Amino acid sequence: MDLLDLIDAVQSVADGVLFGATYSLLGIGFTLIFGVMHKINLSYAAASIGAAYASLLVMSVVQAPAVLAFVAAAAAGGVIGGLVYLVGFRFIPLANPLATLMSTVGLLLLIDEIIVHATDGVPLSYPALFSDVIVQVGPFGLRGDLMFVFALGCVCMVLLLLLLYRTRLGLATRAVSQQPTASLLCGISTTRVNVLTFVITGVVGGIAGAMTGAAIGMLSPLLSLPLTVKGLIVTVIGGLGSIPGAIIAGLIVGGLENAFQFFRGVSERDLYIMLLLFAFLVFRPGGIFAKSSGRD
Amino acid sequence: MRRLHAALAVLLAGSMLSLPGSALAQERTVKITGFGAKSGVVRVFGINSEAAMKAAAGEINSKGGITLGDGTKAKFAVDFLDDRCNAEEGISVVRRIASTDAFVAVGPTCSNVAESLFGILQKKVGDASDSGLQFPIIADVAAKGGLAKISEWAFRNVPSEFEMYKSLIAWVKKEHPDLKTMYGGVEKDFAHSNATYGVMKGQAEGAGLQVLGTSEWLLNDTTFSTQVRDMKRANADIVAISAHPFTTCGVLKEMARQGVKPKLLIGLTSSSSIETLQGCAKQAEGIIIPTSFAPVTPEAKLAAEQVAKFGGSADLHSAAAYEIMFILKDVIESQKIMAKPDTVQADRNKMRAGLAALKETKGLLGTVGRTADREAIKPYLYVHAKDGSWQVLHKPTL
Numbered sequence: 001m002d003l004l005d006l007i008d009a010v011q012s013v014a015d016g017v018l019f020g021a022t023y024s025l026l027g028i029g030f031t032l033i034f035g036v037m038h039k040i041n042l043s044y045a046a047a048s049i050g051a052a053y054a055s056l057l058v059m060s061v062v063q064a065p066a067v068l069a070f071v072a073a074a075a076a077g078g079v080i081g082g083l084v085y086l087v088g089f090r091f092i093p094l095a096n097p098l099a100t101l102m103s104t105v106g107l108l109l110l111i112d113e114i115i116v117h118a119t120d121g122v123p124l125s126y127p128a129l130f131s132d133v134i135v136q137v138g139p140f141g142l143r144g145d146l147m148f149v150f151a152l153g154c155v156c157m158v159l160l161l162l163l164l165y166r167t168r169l170g171l172a173t174r175a176v177s178q179q180p181t182a183s184l185l186c187g188i189s190t191t192r193v194n195v196l197t198f199v200i201t202g203v204v205g206g207i208a209g210a211m212t213g214a215a216i217g218m219l220s221p222l223l224s225l226p227l228t229v230k231g232l233i234v235t236v237i238g239g240l241g242s243i244p245g246a247i248i249a250g251l252i253v254g255g256l257e258n259a260f261q262f263f264r265g266v267s268e269r270d271l272y273i274m275l276l277l278f279a280f281l282v283f284r285p286g287g288i289f290a291k292s293s294g295r296d
Numbered sequence: 297m298r299r300l301h302a303a304l305a306v307l308l309a310g311s312m313l314s315l316p317g318s319a320l321a322q323e324r325t326v327k328i329t330g331f332g333a334k335s336g337v338v339r340v341f342g343i344n345s346e347a348a349m350k351a352a353a354g355e356i357n358s359k360g361g362i363t364l365g366d367g368t369k370a371k372f373a374v375d376f377l378d379d380r381c382n383a384e385e386g387i388s389v390v391r392r393i394a395s396t397d398a399f400v401a402v403g404p405t406c407s408n409v410a411e412s413l414f415g416i417l418q419k420k421v422g423d424a425s426d427s428g429l430q431f432p433i434i435a436d437v438a439a440k441g442g443l444a445k446i447s448e449w450a451f452r453n454v455p456s457e458f459e460m461y462k463s464l465i466a467w468v469k470k471e472h473p474d475l476k477t478m479y480g481g482v483e484k485d486f487a488h489s490n491a492t493y494g495v496m497k498g499q500a501e502g503a504g505l506q507v508l509g510t511s512e513w514l515l516n517d518t519t520f521s522t523q524v525r526d527m528k529r530a531n532a533d534i535v536a537i538s539a540h541p542f543t544t545c546g547v548l549k550e551m552a553r554q555g556v557k558p559k560l561l562i563g564l565t566s567s568s569s570i571e572t573l574q575g576c577a578k579q580a581e582g583i584i585i586p587t588s589f590a591p592v593t594p595e596a597k598l599a600a601e602q603v604a605k606f607g608g609s610a611d612l613h614s615a616a617a618y619e620i621m622f623i624l625k626d627v628i629e630s631q632k633i634m635a636k637p638d639t640v641q642a643d644r645n646k647m648r649a650g651l652a653a654l655k656e657t658k659g660l661l662g663t664v665g666r667t668a669d670r671e672a673i674k675p676y677l678y679v680h681a682k683d684g685s686w687q688v689l690h691k692p693t694l
Binding site for chain 2: 004008011012015016019113116117120121122123124125131134141143145212215216217218220221222223225226227257258261262265266267
């Protein structure tokens with residue numbers, strides 16, 4: 001490997017880490033819902049992409065600066081999150097884990113197909129901020145749009161952590177997550193907490209969808225499935241229910257994905273990511289920040 | 297009693313008068329069933345094919361329809377079924393069509409469906425030992441090379457990408473002798489893109505261009521920075537991208553970000569569509585693509601207008617579906633197809649024989665040749681993206 005290869009390798013990993021912020025946000029959504037309800041919401045990434053599409057619809061009606069696409073996506077994400085709870089969880093027997101899992105698989109396909117029917121599957125251009133900006137750091141160039149995406153992701157994560165650890169809603173959410181029966185006895189409405197969790201994760205997902213669209217410059221229904229897989233991998237590697245874990249895991253997966261792409265090519269890239277997932281499931285099932293005694 | 301009879305007579309006369317014309321005159325209808333992807337990410341192909349078939353049927357019907365073997369006139373009706381670009385569903389859809397009195401089907405969208413589907417047809421006509429389906433199918437979109445060879449019941453009206461890229465590379469060599477090197481980019485997990493890249497690369501090497509390398513990505517990839525960085529390092533004169541609009545646009549946008557500006561950009565046939573311009577018109581500016589359709593003749597302009605009326609867009613794929621309806625009309629009339637429930641297999645045999653006997657057909661850009669292995673030799677031209685639209689760059693003399 002010569003110097004140019006080394007520079008390219010580092011650059012690829014840096015790009016991957018920056019893009020990994022979108023994976024982190026998706027991972028947070030998955031993990032938060034799991035933390036509160038102990039359910040996996042497989043429709044989460046599709047709903048996030050749906051929210052980004054909805055923001056395009058808003059932008060086509062209202063002539064507004066590109067940054068408002070992110071606000072619109074967040075708002076749409078919140079609405080879709082609430083609807084996902086209503087359709088996929090509210091009236092489904094929660095005691096049966098398979099029932100909610102299947103209902104979210106159904107919702108994933110439903111949201112995907114709604115997007116396909118609304119757009120005929122045609123990819124649409126998504127507004128990117130700072131796409132012309134390249135910050136040169138020595139031989140490396142950092143993309144302005146990816147740095148914006150990364151910064152926005154970090155802001156969202158900080159806000160989410162503040163919400164969870166500095167507000168009454170956060171306290172209620174953590175209480176329901178840890179002791180649902182006890183929190184009921186304390187007068188906390190678990191249904192309300194569940195709805196709010198879906199709305200909040202929907203908002204985060206909407207921003208993640210918009211960030212993905214902005215980073216690629218395009219939106220396509222093709223994105224739902226790979227982002228669902230990435231979100232799940234991040235959730236497992238980060239540890240189910242761990243927000244700091246999801247943040248770090250997202251960045252790691254983003255960076256490693258590009259590293260494997262660089263060294264082993266596209267045909268082997270996903271293989272190594274999957275091997276990483278299995279390695280975590282076997283050797284560290286509690287995720288990055290779990291104590292080693294967490295296994296079994 | 298007399299009043300009752302009178303009332304009954306009035307009622308009978310009234311009901312006779314209120315019967316639709318079809319019941320009295322019995323104008324016949326010939327249903328042509330198309331199939332392709334109408335859901336999933338390639339839904340737009342099915343939408344366009346259906347619109348094109350309906351537009352062509354409308355044109356034919358407005359000019360008197362078709363004449364059947366017994367001399368009666370009939371109108372075309374078009375039905376279109378969804379195979380979701382899935383081989384199993386494609387086979388299931390065709391078995392369903394073949395269980396009706398249909399004597400031909402038009403489709404599919406995806407090459408992977410066509411490849412499997414043609415495999416269930418009887419390989420050689422008249423082979424009693426082969427229990428394969430004896431049902432003619434003519435493909436409009438599935439573009440992977442040489443698929444009709446699979447069965448004598450399979451036909452295609454798709455352009456030969458081999459010929460188109462052979463001609464395009466030769467033209468590039470002639471017009472731009474200073475361009476010596478090429479770098480490729482391919483959507484590795486899509487049959488059409490992958491096969492066409494093989495053609496592009498082979499033709500480039502054959503024409504004396506030095507292929508410096510190839511970047512690969514997948515159909516639903518989200519980042520292209522590593523691939524484009526390789527492209528940037530190669531610094532080739534020509535970049536050839538064999539990918540569908542979503543990743544073509546993703547790569548073109550990444551190329552713009554990284555400042556990769558080749559002297560010439562070549563794209564995949566399927567990307568010469570409105571989707572590419574909707575996704576990345578600015579970045580696609582200048583990309584050259586060979587195509588078998590552009591609204592440059594009066595017939596092609598009319599077809600484009602009619603297809604748009606049916607909610608579709610005319611491109612090289614849907615134009616093929618439009619042409620197929622006229623081919624079917626000609627074969628129905630020349631083979632004296634009866635289109636009756638008791639002549640179904642005979643009609644299928646006649647349709648197959650008629651399609652196989654064609655030496656040339658009328659195309660929207662000119663005469664389309666037919667090969668012995670049931671493929672089309674379609675006229676083509678080169679278009680390039682300019683000012684947010686596809687414009688004709690060059691029309692080769694064939």
